[in-house]
Amino acid sequence: MNTLQLNIGGRTFAIAVQPGQEDHVHHLASQIDAKFQQLTPRYSQNLLFATLQLADELHRSQLASAQAKQEAQAAVDGASDLKREADMAVGQTDKLKRRIAELEEELSNLQSSIQQESNKYNDLIADNERFKIAVMEADTEKTRLQGELASARRERDALEQQLAEAPAAASGQQAFFDPASSAIDPELVPALERFAELLENCASKLEGKGAAS
Numbered sequence: 183m184n185t186l187q188l189n190i191g192g193r194t195f196a197i198a199v200q201p202g203q204e205d206h207v208h209h210l211a212s213q214i215d216a217k218f219q220q221l222t223p224r225y226s227q228n229l230l231f232a233t234l235q236l237a238d239e240l241h242r243s244q245l246a247s248a249q250a251k252q253e254a255q256a257a258v259d260g261a262s263d264l265k266r267e268a269d270m271a272v273g274q275t276d277k278l279k280r281r282i283a284e285l286e287e288e289l290s291n292l293q294s295s296i297q298q299e300s301n302k303y304n305d306l307i308a309d310n311e312r313f314k315i316a317v318m319e320a321d322t323e324k325t326r327l328q329g330e331l332a333s334a335r336r337e338r339d340a341l342e343q344q345l346a347e348a349p350a351a352a353s354g355q356q357a358f359f360d361p362a363s364s365a366i367d368p369e370l371v372p373a374l375e376r377f378a379e380l381l382e383n384c385a386s387k388l389e390g391k392g393a394a395s
Contacts, residue, residue, distance in 0.1 A: 191218040334380045 183198040188211040199207050217235050 190215045330380070338381075 184201055184204060185196055185198050186204055186207055188195045188197060188208070190211055214233065214236060
């Protein structure tokens with residue numbers, strides 16, 4: 183321990199201090215002596231008042247320091263809260279980015295599906311157009327065959343008329359043609375065969391077009 187001589191209010195005091203604390207204690211003593219000099223010259227009371235004033239200033243300084251620490255801690259806490267909110271915002275942003283990516287992928291898949299369905303629809307339209315054309319061609323062919331059939335029937339009627347009139351002309355009588363009792367003119371046989379073949383072809387084609395439609 184070291185002994186210091188302190189002069190306060192015109193009196194000298196000897197006190198023991200830790201080594202290295204000499205300058206600090208001298209500074210405190212000078213502050214007390216400055217306060218003491220501001221008071222009326224009554225030594226004991228002046229010393230007490232000076233000490234109380236310094237103690238009050240120290241207390242106020244400690245309160246101000248504590249308040250400053252609280253404010254600093256509140257600022258630190260506020261900064262921590264802001265950091266947590268920022269981290270949450272970053273997390274939400276990442277989630278939104280992932281959701282946007284998922285929605286974009288779903289949209290791409292939907293667009294691909296729509297394109298596939300559109301292609302199928304276009305194929306169906308093309309098939310329908312081809313079917314319409316085929317039906318129109320079938321109707322045209324049917325009309326042509328019906329015309330040929332009508333022509334064949336007229337030709338048949340004409341041949342039957344000729345066959346009916348041939349025996350009557352030969353005998354000089356009006357008689358109905360009887361295939362079982364009358365002989366067929368050999369010249370009419372090729373015409374009858376061609377007529378029968380034409381009827382069979384027309385019937386086959388009509389049956390085939392009807393089944394196809």
